Amino acid sequence: MTAGIFLIIPLFFLFSVKVEKNKVITISKPIVITQARKTPAFYLYQQANNLEKKEEEEVSASVTTTLLSTEKINSVTLPVQLAEMKLSQSEIGSSVDYGFRIAQTQNKQMPSIVAPAVQEIQRNESLAETKTVLVQPNQSPLKKWATVRGKFEVKDGVGVVDHIVEISRVEEGQVREVGQIDLKAGLYSIDIESPQGELVARIKDRSGILIGMDTQKVINLQSRGQYFEGPFIRVGPPGGVAGNPVIPSGGGQTIADNSSHVGLGRSAPGARNLPNSAVSTKAKNDASGISVSLFSEQNRLEKPKDQFSNISQNSSTISLITDKNENYTNVVSIRQTADTSETPLFTNRWVNGVLSYVSDQMKIEFKSKGAPIIIGRVFSDQKPLAGAKVQIESQPGINPIYLDQFMIPNFKQEETSENGYFMFVGLEAEEYSVVAFQNNKIIGHQMFIADMDSIAYQNILTNTAPRAVLVRSFDAFSGQPVDADIVSSDLEDIIETQAGLASFRTNNSLGISSYVVRTKQNYMPITYVQDSRLDHVHVPLISEDWINKIVEKLEMNPAPASGTIIGFVPNIAEYDMYLISEDYDTKQVVYFDQYGQISKTQVAGGGFILFNVPVGAREVVVQEKKSERIYSQVHFVKNSQTSVSHFSE
Secondary structure, X not given: OOOOHHHHOOOOOOEEEEEXXXXXXXXXXXXXXXXXXXXXXXXXXXXXXXXXXXXXXXHOOOOOOOOHHHOOOOOEOOOOOHXXXXXXXXXXXXXXXXXXXXXXXXXXXXXXXXXXXXXXXXXXXXXXXXXXXXXXXXXXXXXXXXXXXXXXXXXXXXXXXOOEEEEEXXXXXXXXXXXXXXXXXXXXXXXXXXXXXXXXXXXXXXXXXXXXXXXXXXXXXXXXXXXXXXXXEEEEOOOOEOOOEOOOEOOOEEEOOOOOEEOOOOOOOOOOOOOHHHHHHHHHHOHHHEEEEEOOOOEEOXXXXXOEOOEOOOOEEEEEEEEOOOOEOEEEEEEEOOOOOOEOOOEHHHHHHHHHHHHHHHOXXXXXXXXXXXXXXXXXXXXXXXXXXXXXXXXXXXXXXXXXXXXXXXXXXXXXXXXXXXXXXXXXXXXXXXXXXXXXXXXXXXXXXXXXXXXXXXXXXXXXXXXXXXXXXXXXXXXXXXXXXXXXXXXXXXXXXXXXXXXXXXXXXXXXXXXXXXXOOOEOOEEEEEEOOOXXXXXXXXXXXXXXXXXXXXXXXXXXXXXXXXXEXXXXXXXXXXXXXXXXXXXXXXXXXXXXXXXXXOOOOOEEEEEEEEOEEEEEEEEEOOXXXXXXXXXEEOOOOEEXXXXXX
C-alpha cells in the first residue's frame, strides 16, 4: 500500500475521480495510454498464433452452448438425497428450502436466460409529461406459477427523466422473468415460474449508469385471489463502497456504538500518563486529519464519510483509514458494496497502553512495536453478540484476547462480552481467516489483512436464522456438471456435490468466502472467491490440460512467491482489467473467450488469466468501458495456487 502509485506505474489503475454536488465519489473517463495498453496484448497475440491448430481444437472439444461460467444454468438430471437438505420447522419461515426446490427441478430443463424487459421513460419537457414504453424481449415460453403484484416507488432523490426502468426476478444470479411497472399508479406486476430468488428493480440512464436499485426476496407472498401481493419495491440510490469510519466527535471520543466508547472513555492499564481531558481536546482539534482511501490506496475519498459509487453490488476492495495528525492508528479493512457497518478508530494512546498491559500480564516481548494487530467485533442480527468465541483458522494456537465492557483486555474472559470485541496480537504481516463460534457451532467468519503499524479490523456479521446456499460445480467451458469436494470457513464438513449439485446452510451475512475445491478428475485444485452474501456458489472447474498448454506455448515461467488468478467476465462486452500491484508485469496477462481459446483482447463471456501474481491480498478491477462501472474483487494469493472468481452483478 504505497501512495503515489500513479507516478510509478500508471497502467494499473487508470481512472481519475470527480466529485458530484452531493459529494458522492464516481469514476470519470479512464486515461488511455495506447502503446502501454497494446504492447502486452500484441505480444500475446503473436504468441497465440503459434499455437498449433490441432491443439486449439482439443482445448475447445465437446463445447456446448450452455456455459455455466457465464452463470447460465444446466438442467439437473440426477436425483439428490433430500434428507441432507431439510430444514427444521423454525427455519422454514426465514430460509429457502432448497430440498424442495431441487425436487421440483429434477429431470427438467431450467429456463434459459432472458434479456431483461426494459421500460424506456421518455420525458417531453415542453408538454411536461412522462411516457412509458415497454420493450418486450425475446424470451422462452413461461410456465406461469403465479402473478405477483406490489407497490413501487422511487425515493431519496432518485428521479425518472429519460431513464430506463426494469424489474425482473433473479435466481442464482440469472434473470428468470421480467415484469412491468406503472409509474403513475406506483405498481409493478410480474408473472413468475417459481417463488424463489429475488425481485430486482433498476433505473439506468442512457449510458447504462445505474441511477437507482432495490432488491427484495420473493418470500411471505400474500394471496389476493388472482394474484399474490409481493414486497414493496422502493428504488433508492444504489449501494456504494465506503470506509464508514467512526469519526471523533464531542469530547474527542471514538464512538463504536451508542453505548460504548473506544480509545478514550476509560484508559487501558499502562496508558495513564496523560489525562483524558488533554487527549480529548487534542483529538477534537485534530479530527480533520482523518482520511479514507479505497482500492489499496488508489482512490482517496474527498471526505471520510463519502462513498464510492458506480460499483457492482458484489464487489470488494481494501480500505485504509489514516490520520495525518497521528492521533489514531491506521486501520486496514476489506469493504464490500452496500456494507453500512462502521469501522471504529483507536487512539495510539489506547493501542500502546493495551500492548504494554498485554506484555506485562503475559510476560512476553513483541518482536516489533509496530507488529500487526487484529481487532474485530461479532454481531448477531445487527447487535453485538456476547458469548462468542473466535479462532484464527490456520493458527489455532494463537489465543484471542477478549475485551470487557470497558475495552480492557480480560485474560480470564473466554468469550466476547456484551460489546462483542476481540483482538489478536503478536502477528506477522499477512492475511488471516478468523472464525466465530457459539455453542461449538460456526456462526460466521471474516478475512483480516494484517499490516505493519496498522490495525486489521472487520465486523463478523451473523444471523440467528440460517439461510440456504445452492452449490454447482461444472466444467468452465462445456458447462457439464462435475463432482467436487468443497471446503470453506463457513462449513464444518466437506461439501460433496452429486451431479455437480449440493447445498449447505450458513449464518454468515457479510464478508468474502473462499471455497477450496478439488475433484477426482483431471481438473486443477482451485480456490473460488465470491461475496458471502450470495445465495448460490457457481464453481467453474479448469482443466489441467487446458492451463498447462497455455503455460507451455506462451512460455509462462513460474516466478517465486507467486500464484495465479483466473477471472470470468460473463456479461460485459468491452472492459479494461487491472491488477492493483506496483510490481506486476502486465505481459503475464492472457485473455480467453467463452470456449477457452486464447484471445488477443477481452471477449464477452470469456475471461482472463493473471500469471505470476505476487502473494498476498490483491485486488483485481474490471471496468466496463460503456458505463465505467467497476467490478472489483479481493483475492488472497498463495504461492503456487490458483484463485478463481466471477466479475458480474
